[in-house]
Amino acid sequence: MKFSKSFALSVVCAAILAGCGGDDGKNGIDGTNGADGADGTNGVSVLVTSADVITTNAQHAYAVYSDSLIAAKALKEQLEVFVAAPTDENFTKAKEAWLDAREPYGQSEVYRFREGPIDALTKNEEGSWTLVPDEGPEGRINAWPLAEALIDYTISMGGTELPEDATNLSLGGNLIASENENYAAINRELLTKVAQESDPETVQSAFAFGSDDRNVRSGYHAIEFLLWGQDLNGNGKYEAQRDYTAGHRKASDYFTDVGTCTSEGIVQTEERTCTRRGQYLLESAKLLVEDLNNVTDAWTPGQGFHYMAFTHADNTQSALNKILTGMGELSLGELSAERIQKSYDANSQEDEHSCFSDNTHRDIYLNAKGIQNTFLGEYTRFSGEALAGASLYDLLVVKGHAELANKLRAALEDTMAKASVIDTTAKLGSSFDIQIQENEFRPAIKATMDALAAQTNVIEEVMATLEVTNP
Amino acid sequence: MKYIFMLLLMGCLCSCQPFNSSNDIPVFDISELKPGGQTTLEKLDKRTYIHSSPNLTMDMRMNFWSGFSFFRDPWVAAPASTTDRDGLGPLFNARSCIACHRSGGRGKLENKEIFKPVSVLFRLGNITDVNNYDPVYGGQIQPKAIRVLHDDLPKQVQGEAAVKLQYQYITGLFSDGTEYQLRKPLYELVKLGHNPLNEHTKVSARYAPAVYGMGLLDAIASEDLLQQEDINDENQDGISAKYNRVTDVELGINDAIGRFGFKALQPTLRQQVAAAFVNDIGITNPIFKYDTCTKSQIKCKVASGFSSLKGEALEIPEKFFAQTEYMSKFIAVPMSRDLKSKKAQKGRNIFYQLDCQNCHQPSYITANDYSESKLSGQKIWPYTDLALHDMGPGLADGKVEFLASGSEWRTPALWGIGLQQDIQGFQAYLHDGRARSIEEAILWHGGEAKMAQQAFIKLDKAQRDALIFFLKQI
Numbered sequence: 001m002k003f004s005k006s007f008a009l010s011v012v013c014a015a016i017l018a019g020c021g022g023d024d025g026k027n028g029i030d031g032t033n034g035a036d037g038a039d040g041t042n043g044v045s046v047l048v049t050s051a052d053v054i055t056t057n058a059q060h061a062y063a064v065y066s067d068s069l070i071a072a073k074a075l076k077e078q079l080e081v082f083v084a085a086p087t088d089e090n091f092t093k094a095k096e097a098w099l100d101a102r103e104p105y106g107q108s109e110v111y112r113f114r115e116g117p118i119d120a121l122t123k124n125e126e127g128s129w130t131l132v133p134d135e136g137p138e139g140r141i142n143a144w145p146l147a148e149a150l151i152d153y154t155i156s157m158g159g160t161e162l163p164e165d166a167t168n169l170s171l172g173g174n175l176i177a178s179e180n181e182n183y184a185a186i187n188r189e190l191l192t193k194v195a196q197e198s199d200p201e202t203v204q205s206a207f208a209f210g211s212d213d214r215n216v217r218s219g220y221h222a223i224e225f226l227l228w229g230q231d232l233n234g235n236g237k238y239e240a241q242r243d244y245t246a247g248h249r250k251a252s253d254y255f256t257d258v259g260t261c262t263s264e265g266i267v268q269t270e271e272r273t274c275t276r277r278g279q280y281l282l283e284s285a286k287l288l289v290e291d292l293n294n295v296t297d298a299w300t301p302g303q304g305f306h307y308m309a310f311t312h313a314d315n316t317q318s319a320l321n322k323i324l325t326g327m328g329e330l331s332l333g334e335l336s337a338e339r340i341q342k343s344y345d346a347n348s349q350e351d352e353h354s355c356f357s358d359n360t361h362r363d364i365y366l367n368a369k370g371i372q373n374t375f376l377g378e379y380t381r382f383s384g385e386a387l388a389g390a391s392l393y394d395l396l397v398v399k400g401h402a403e404l405a406n407k408l409r410a411a412l413e414d415t416m417a418k419a420s421v422i423d424t425t426a427k428l429g430s431s432f433d434i435q436i437q438e439n440e441f442r443p444a445i446k447a448t449m450d451a452l453a454a455q456t457n458v459i460e461e462v463m464a465t466l467e468v469t470n471p
Numbered sequence: 472m473k474y475i476f477m478l479l480l481m482g483c484l485c486s487c488q489p490f491n492s493s494n495d496i497p498v499f500d501i502s503e504l505k506p507g508g509q510t511t512l513e514k515l516d517k518r519t520y521i522h523s524s525p526n527l528t529m530d531m532r533m534n535f536w537s538g539f540s541f542f543r544d545p546w547v548a549a550p551a552s553t554t555d556r557d558g559l560g561p562l563f564n565a566r567s568c569i570a571c572h573r574s575g576g577r578g579k580l581e582n583k584e585i586f587k588p589v590s591v592l593f594r595l596g597n598i599t600d601v602n603n604y605d606p607v608y609g610g611q612i613q614p615k616a617i618r619v620l621h622d623d624l625p626k627q628v629q630g631e632a633a634v635k636l637q638y639q640y641i642t643g644l645f646s647d648g649t650e651y652q653l654r655k656p657l658y659e660l661v662k663l664g665h666n667p668l669n670e671h672t673k674v675s676a677r678y679a680p681a682v683y684g685m686g687l688l689d690a691i692a693s694e695d696l697l698q699q700e701d702i703n704d705e706n707q708d709g710i711s712a713k714y715n716r717v718t719d720v721e722l723g724i725n726d727a728i729g730r731f732g733f734k735a736l737q738p739t740l741r742q743q744v745a746a747a748f749v750n751d752i753g754i755t756n757p758i759f760k761y762d763t764c765t766k767s768q769i770k771c772k773v774a775s776g777f778s779s780l781k782g783e784a785l786e787i788p789e790k791f792f793a794q795t796e797y798m799s800k801f802i803a804v805p806m807s808r809d810l811k812s813k814k815a816q817k818g819r820n821i822f823y824q825l826d827c828q829n830c831h832q833p834s835y836i837t838a839n840d841y842s843e844s845k846l847s848g849q850k851i852w853p854y855t856d857l858a859l860h861d862m863g864p865g866l867a868d869g870k871v872e873f874l875a876s877g878s879e880w881r882t883p884a885l886w887g888i889g890l891q892q893d894i895q896g897f898q899a900y901l902h903d904g905r906a907r908s909i910e911e912a913i914l915w916h917g918g919e920a921k922m923a924q925q926a927f928i929k930l931d932k933a934q935r936d937a938l939i940f941f942l943k944q945i
Binding site for chain 1: 534539574
């Protein structure tokens with residue numbers, strides 16, 4: 001894979017030089033330097049084309065999914081170490097690996113909502129990869145709210161609002177503790193199964209039919225839950241007034257020596273439960289790596305089937321539409337409305353994205369960052385390597401819409417400034433679930449939602465200007 | 472225009488006389504291109520119907536998408552470790568709205584012989600009395616049940632039934648000699664959870680409708696609808712438009728105009744959404760505050776008690792219910808497609824010549840005083856009068872719903888139906904999804920629509936194609 005940094009630089013030069021004479025770049029390095037060069041067409045650079053922007057976008061998709069995959073593999077290895085030797089130190093490392101894995105993935109979400117591999121990758125009847133709307137792996141990778149009560153022990157968080165008492169009632173027992181023969185093996189099937197008519201009633205009840213009717217029990221958030229547990233207060237209770245702590249799961253939930261395995265903070269006689277919990281953890285990680293691997297493959301420059309289709313010369317308008325649609329949909333409907341407004345309005349912990357680990361501030365920041373990355377044609381890899389390519393910003397300038405280019409750049413910067421407040425507040429100890437309930441912090445959250453809405457307006461203006469609203 | 476019309480008229484008088492000559496064809500109106508007025512979605516998306524109306528402000532759009540999450544996310548059995556998303560069941564058809572209204576359209580149809588239906592639900596009723604639901608199973612079969620472990624409940628709640636489906640095939644001929652084939656679904660409830668159904672109970676299959684444009688239908692003034700009422704066919708056009716009179720739970724009245732549901736059982740979109748929550752997902756809400764267990768479903772009642780009321784706690788409180796209702800109001804109607812083409816215009820003429828518009832009333836201007844200003848005063852083209860019509864024995868289900876008889880159905884809207892194939896990947900029309908094409912759907916029309924259906928049979932292939940082409944563009 002090649003990321004042309006010098007190319008990006010020349011784009012910037014060309015944009016600056018446009019209109020004031022100089023080499024238009026069409027002859028490459030054979031062109032004449034600086035003011036001595038000939039003007040481009042009408043004095044405007046023609047260097048950055050739609051195709052360049054699309055190629056950059058596709059290459060950066062590969063980079064961000066590769067990073068997600070690398071980090072998920074690292075997480076999987078760390079989990080294997082932890083399950084084999086469940087020490088506090090290994091437990092901490094496993095949790096850190098999970099947090100690390102979220103960093104690239106959060107930035108990849110701008111590639112959603114555009115019928116790309118993450119939402120649509122599946123195998124057809126002949127067994128080859130294809131895209132079918134809503135059949136992709138995203139639901140297995142990052143869906144939430146998780147059906148955590150179906151996976152492992154929980155206490156009712158509704159205790160203060162609803163009359164149920166979890167000690168009396170459970171969702172048919174959870175899969176990890178279950179001794180039901182239908183759930184004997186903890187494997188891919190258990191994590192992804194969709195119920196069939198031929199299944200027993202209990203299995204149907206647990207797994208339901210069809211992807212729209214699912215109980216989420218795999219992906220990042222399943223792993224998160226199995227590492228942190230429910231985000232209860234420090235006293236182990238669910239209370240209306242939340243404290244700053246994340247979930248309090250203990251490493252001893254993975255102890256397999258006789259008489260050491262814990263659930264709900266106490267030693268259970270059954271080591272089997274802890275063994276199965278470890279299996280569930282590893283199986284979730286395995287599935288995550290597998291799914292991310294497939295998505296990454298589809299984006300492989302020069303050979304991935306989606307990369308080839310997306311960058312094909314015939315698909316320029318639809319590809320630009322997809323890039324901007326992903327930016328717009330993530331900005332408003334997903335990030336601002338569903339991921340922020342809903343928990344903000346409802347003061348609902350359940351609706352925050354990473355509720356077990358209290359990492360929602362990063363989800364918000366990284367999602368917004370991904371949108372900005374796309375517009376600027378930039379992405380800083382997990383390794384620290386900064387990638388830059390032809391950007392939508394450049395394209396707008398080249399097409400004579402410098403003002404609009406700056407307008408969107410400013411809108412995105414404004415959002416990042418606002419999202420940074422949420423991020424920093426959380427890093428200083430007040431996690432997102434505290435921020436939504438404290439009047440002191442709520443204005444910053446509202447400001448982020450408003451900034452996201454404002455940037456969506458400009459994104460739509462860009463779509464109209466580039467005439468890609470209806471490709 | 473007049474001249475062209477005369478020519479057409481003469482043409483058919485001489486040949487086959489399939490057309491009713493009494494009506495004028497309205498001049499094509501530019502507003503037909505935007506059937507939802509300013510709320511029309513002005514881009515084509517072949518993936519989903521779910522888009523917010525473009526005339527909403529950013530704040531409104533955010534509310535729309537917040538509401539959408541309640542439409543999309545599956546509900547779980549109470550108590551999960553959630554405060555606001557549990558309460559599924561005890562009995563239910565689906566875990567989420569979107570499971571049946573896939574992509575905002577109609578759901579997936581099953582191909583199996585015996586199945587627990589998701590997108591098709593089965594209402595139970597009686598030929599004579601609207602309040603006479605099945606004494607054991609209630610008003611609707613809920614094939615699924617939550618699984619609950621509790622000392623008070625040694626045995627699990629059972630789903631009420633599964634369904635056995637067979638098709639009966641019917642063939643017929645168009646006047647030009649072309650054969651057509653219709654399929655009639657024969658449903659049988661099997662694996663019943665309790666005793667057999669009451670001998671008088673009628674079972675009516677209902678295939679989840681598409682959900683875009685509902686707010687606009689809600690916004691049509693009642694007076695504008697009632698003006699179309701013609702219960703005794705006093706204008707002698709063979710069509711008797713009757714409006715259902717139903718209970719508005721919140722207003723506490725029994726003579727509200729019914730507009731939503733296949734027999735116009737619900738007076739408002741708000742009540743329709745609430746009824747779907749309680750009946751289909753088992754979610755108690757501000758309008759329907761109790762789960763639907765009948766007296767004889769003891770386990771259901773016990774299980775419901777675990778998650779139901781103490782004080783005012785509803786499984787979906789007003790705040791979130793209102794967001795879901797809001798979202799349901801503002802799912803945008805797609806713009807028309809190739810409506811100005813010659814072929815579509817030819818089909819449009821035929822639509823009016825066959826008098827389809829007598830029930831599929833093309834256009835309204837929504838009420839100026841509707842509660843949501845973005846939906847008010849809009850010139851819309853839904854192609855429905857929202858009234859009840861006798862559709863003949865072929866479609867009759869024998870189930871009474873207030874004034875709706877066993878053979879009466881409410882005219883469904885036609886806007887956007889041409890996108891079914893693209894968005895859903897298949898076509899299925901009518902109340903139980905039996906029609907595999909628009910052509911089949913028209914051929915099923917009987918009763919008051921028999922004349923129009925007969926006229927359709929007399930069309931030649933090019934004319935039939937043109938009519939269907941038109942319907943796919945609106």
